[in-house]
Amino acid sequence: MSTITTETAALVIPLAGSVAYMMHKAIPRLGDALLEVLARVGSASLLGLFAYFAIQHWLADPGRITLLLLVIAECFTVGLSLFTRIPVKRDWTPFAFVCSMGATYYFLAIQLGPGARLVPESIGAALQVSGICWQLVAKASLRRSFGILPANRGVVSCGAYRFVRHPMYLGYLVADIGFLLTNFDLQNVLVYGFQFALQGGRILREERILSSDENYRRYKGNVRYRVIPGVF
Template sequence: MSDRLEDLIGKGLIIVVFFFFAVQQGAVIMVMIDHRETTDYWGLALTSRALGLLFLCMVVCLTLIRLPPRRNAEGAEPRLSALAGTFILMIIPVLPGGSIGPGLLLFSTVLVAVGFALSIYCLFWLGRSFSIMATARELVTGGPYAIVRHPLYAAEAVSAVGFLIANWSLAAFVVGAAHFAFQFRRMFNEERVLRATFSDYPDYASRVPMLIPRLSRPIPGTERG
């Protein structure tokens, strides 16, 4: 299958799936508005859901207008890792769950809201280069991508931690560990494709950390090269 055909099929599936999720999120928001008297931390919870809806809508819109691929990762593993990293957390609500106190519930809701807000900011910068699969479209090095090479994954991790706390159980912990393992694998797969496509990526990678920001900028002339 050619890269263009694979990208077209993937685009259609992403649009359908995330549009469905957006409709579901919108329906949940409407229910929350109708039952605001019985919802804990209603204003914060509604904000979190609204940010989640905006994130889903941005994924659909950016997928519609994304640039054609210059190169895709080879083999089945990068594709399976991308799908697992994206969707595996969705099985948690159907697993046996525990309960958390109001303090942890508040904390988890804040984490989810902050994570979605940061993810929206990263998507704004990523723009038409957005992709779920390990694909090279255009190298983005500005905004949050000047701080770390994978800010969207870092932002999504914040939301994921909040989601795991809100649905805490041993089963959720196992699924969460698998999620983060797949996310790390996605980063390495994406880096391999970007290095093979963009000649200036190694220099960018030498200056910008992968996931954890540096506390201070390197002194000019001391960067790795």
């Protein structure tokens, strides 16, 4: 019968401990990875469902270019978030989660049928295109450092971030106003009003996380306003 020598035991025991430790650390990571995959698949499914119904409405009335632009805007917002890198730390508090999810998936509650046109379709579309273009400039500045939940994905101070601290939200605001003015409806007013309030809470939570970073505190000192210069 073979026996384990003292020297062999000295090698085997630490090795076994290391393997057990790695397995212990790997299991939570696998769980997090699975949760991340499920969340992204769910996001893609909701976006696809919304796009299908919105395009059906647009095909029934091709003159409603703002409806088609709404689909494009949401594809940029939600679609690109499916390919972002996973941050080291995210804000999973209930308040941050509700603000982030509500402000992102608000489009599921939008009235897609035609509403009152407070401005011509061309003006609403121009506002949407301006908002979408500004969002793309902001996202190009961030590259893959953006997402849905508040998180520290690195401090960016170049490009659009030289003007306001949250330029992407300014793009959302301009595009949303463009759609609302040409598709005015009580339901849409309530949806967008609620969404604007949630975006405000989302910004505050995001800044709370980022403010623990010395680089971000310096950045705040250089760029005074969050979204709208001179206002907020």
